[in-house]
Amino acid sequence: MIVYASEKAISGLNIKTYDKIEGAQSLLAKYHYDKENGNPVLEWGCEMFYFLGKRGLQVVHAASGLTVFLFNLNYDEWPLIGQQVKSAVGHIFEETVDIHPQLKKFFVDAPEFVFAPLEDKALTAQLNRITLETAEGLDFNNYMDNGVLRTRKLNSVYNWNKLFSFGKGHKKDIKAAQAFINVLKEHY
Numbered sequence: 001m002i003v004y005a006s007e008k009a010i011s012g013l014n015i016k017t018y019d020k021i022e023g024a025q026s027l028l029a030k031y032h033y034d035k036e037n038g039n040p041v042l043e044w045g046c047e048m049f050y051f052l053g054k055r056g057l058q059v060v061h062a063a064s065g066l067t068v069f070l071f072n073l074n075y076d077e078w079p080l081i082g083q084q085v086k087s088a089v090g091h092i093f094e095e096t097v098d099i100h101p102q103l104k105k106f107f108v109d110a111p112e113f114v115f116a117p118l119e120d121k122a123l124t125a126q127l128n129r130i131t132l133e134t135a136e137g138l139d140f141n142n143y144m145d146n147g148v149l150r151t152r153k154l155n156s157v158y159n160w161n162k163l164f165s166f167g168k169g170h171k172k173d174i175k176a177a178q179a180f181i182n183v184l185k186e187h188y
Contacts, residue, residue, distance in 0.1 A: 001042045001110040002033060003059065003081070004118040006127065009048040012055060015078040018114045032114045041187045042110045044085070045123040047131055048073075051140055051149075058130055059085050062123055064179035066092070066159055067130055069140075071151055082113025091152050092159055092177060102184040 005015050018029040036042040040063035049056050057070045059081070068088040070081065086107060093099050118124055134140060143154040159177040174182075 001044060001082070001113050002036050003044045003046050003085075003113055003115050004062075004120060004123060005045075005115050006047045006118045006124070009046050009057060010115070010117065012048045012075075013057070013073055013078045014076045015115050017116050019116075028112065029114045032110070032112050033116060036110055036114075037116075041106075041183055043123075045118055045120070045127050046081075047118075047127040049131060049134075057081065058127065058134075060123070060127055060130065061176075061180060061183075062120075063183045065126065065176040066180040067162075067176060068092075068155055069134075069151065069158070071149055078115065085113070088152070088155050092156050093181075096177075096181065099181050099184060102181075102188040105188045106184055 002018075005017070009015060010017065018026075018033040021029045043062040044059050045062060046057055046059045049058065051071060054071065055073045055075075057073055059068045059070065060066070066089070068085050070084050070088070073081075089103070093103060118127075139158070140149065140154065143150045143157075159180075160175060162176055163173045
């Protein structure tokens with residue numbers, strides 16, 4: 001899968017984009033980028049933010065708006081982001097049994113996450129809108145429990161309850177989790 005990262009995320013987490021990776025890994029990264037570029041089902045966007053003084057990342061699925069929030073990321077931890085996104089998506093849909101076969105194919109179809117600079121204006125606008133909605137932890141504070149942020153609950157509730165507008169020309173409102181299900185069922 002390709003994660004289009006903002007310049008803020010690239011510099012803040014020292015992310016190596018597919019074109020900056022060196023050695024043997026560069027061939028694999030370039031292969032995945034070339035294979036998946038232009039397929040919105042396999043593309044994500046990401047933006048870095050701060051919550052309680054620590055780095056966080058919002059990762060948004062390009063075709064559906066499904067949003068995963070990751071917290072407490074350290075500099076140079078970018079190679080772990082793909083596994084964290086997969087884990088979060090798995091938790092969001094753990095009780096949605098009818099999507100499990102498509103979800104499995106989705107992760108098999110693109111097992112690696114590669115990063116590229118974010119240049120798509122529509123995806124940038126979507127990331128900016130989500131950042132503004134959650135600015136300064138307004139929504140995140142609702143998921144604090146005895147000083148611990150309940151990230152699984154946040155990701156699940158946010159995606160099953162938040163309405164997004166999608167579609168070119170004729171926009172329709174749909175919940176991000178349902179949009180993700182629809183995209184996977186259409187694609188697989």
